[in-house]
Amino acid sequence: MSLRSLLRKEALRARHNLGALFVLLVVLPAAIGVTTVVFQEVIPRDAPVAVVPENETVTDDELAVVRGGVTLFAEPVAYDTREAAMTALRRESVYAVIQVPPGIMDEGRADVTFVLYVDEAIVPYEEPSRMVAALLDSRLDRALPAQVSVERTTVGSDHTLSEYLLPVGMMVLVLLVAFVYLPTALVREARVLDRLRVESSLRAVLATKLLFVAAVLAVPLAVFAGVAGALGYAVDPLAPAAVGVYLLTFVYAASLSSAITLLTKFRDAGRFVNVGAFFGALAVSNLAYPAGFFSPVRRELARHSPLHHSMIIARSLLMKDVDLALFADWLAALAGFAALSVGVLAASAALYERWE
Known part of the structure; x- marks a missing residue:
């Protein structure tokens, strides 16, 4: 048989599988193309991070300053109590908890320490959390009158x-x-x-x-x-x-x-x-x-x-x-x-x- 005849036979066979060919040649490529929209960047700047007051004397303005500093490298999520924030951390609703101490905007204060809690079981976030601590330290040190330090504290079991x-x-x-x-x-x-x-x-x-x-x-x-x-x-x-x-x-x-x-x-x-x-x-x-x-x-x-x-x-x-x-x-x-x-x-x- 000639090449033309063979190609005609292949085309006739393909007519019996139009549904499968449509999915393979049209639907799947379109779906794969659309899913690329979810890959916008590889730096974890949008991972949710909890911001929680250390006690009831922390003001809304102080929390707002910290949330503003967090926005550049994470998605801040407000929690009223440390217990609620730590529960969210265990459920992976957030991937770190920043505890805000009172009086961080007082002019006469020499230094202030923030505590950053991370769960060691979330291994891919271990190194990014160190970056978060460093960025938070730098950002808040420029925004606040006191000398800022961020203490990174791990919870849970360590895993590879x-x-x-x-x-x-x-x-x-x-x-x-x-x-x-x-x-x-x-x-x-x-x-x-x-x-x-x-x-x-x-x-x-x-x-x-x-x-x-x-x-x-x-x-x-x-x-x-x-x-x-x-x-x-x-x-x-x-x-x-x-x-x-x-x-x-x-x-x-x-x-x-x-x-x-x-x-x-x-x-x-x-x-x-x-x-x-x-x-x-x-x-x-x-x-x-x-x-x-x-x-x-x-x-x-x-x-x-x-x-x-x-x-x-x-x-x-x-x-x-x-x-x-x-x-x-x-x-x-x-x-x-x-x-x-x-x-x-x-x-x-x-x-x-x-x-x-």
Whole structure:
């Protein structure tokens, strides 16, 4: 056959995959291009930092001066008490706490000391926090009549970057299983699923599939635990509460990816959409870096991402001395989102059965 004839045959075959080609050639490039807006800079000038008075005698004007000094290199967040600010630090709602002493604007005062609290478990912020302390020292020293010094104080347990990244790797694996492996398995077994519908409902078959894959996740989590033990990491990947958070994350991610597979009728387009969703989730959820490291846009996207909160809870349970009660409101919201995702999957299954 001539080259022209072969090219014509390829074009005819492509007509049968227009949906997949459209996603691959148009939707994914557009999505990747749009996500670049979240990478505006690499200096962490937009990470939230708490500003809190040392006691009740600190005036609003004194707090305003400090917040103004912080604005150049962080996003100041006001808290009324040290306890509230430290709770926010443990929940990673802020990444440092600046304690403001009273009388910092008094003309007769010779020197004043600010305390900057940082959590050592947030390893990527360790070096930036030293820069924050130096910049705060310099900025406030010029703005205030007294000689300023900033005392950087660490809280929590010290961890290495490798230990910090292990929970992140576990979350990425959960997402890979949910958005890549599971949809691929569903497409491969589409005919089997149709046959099973004769004896059971599609929703029951899908629920069984999700439960089975969730159980299979115990294997890679056990591998992570073995690696952590062999390398001497101070992290227990099999901590029950943390495993529960990973499984909850799998439930809502797998439900949404399965719904996409059904709504695209097991076609290749659905797999491309799921792969795009996987990379999109990674791009906006700040799994490894604190929110605000790259831009205020990305910070706001991360704060509205269920995956971002799942990662904070799981990592905190593995690396910090905290309990689930600290994240009770977030867990309730994640459970609600998971229930909503399961509802979307059930509705997608009912719609698919109508189509077929």
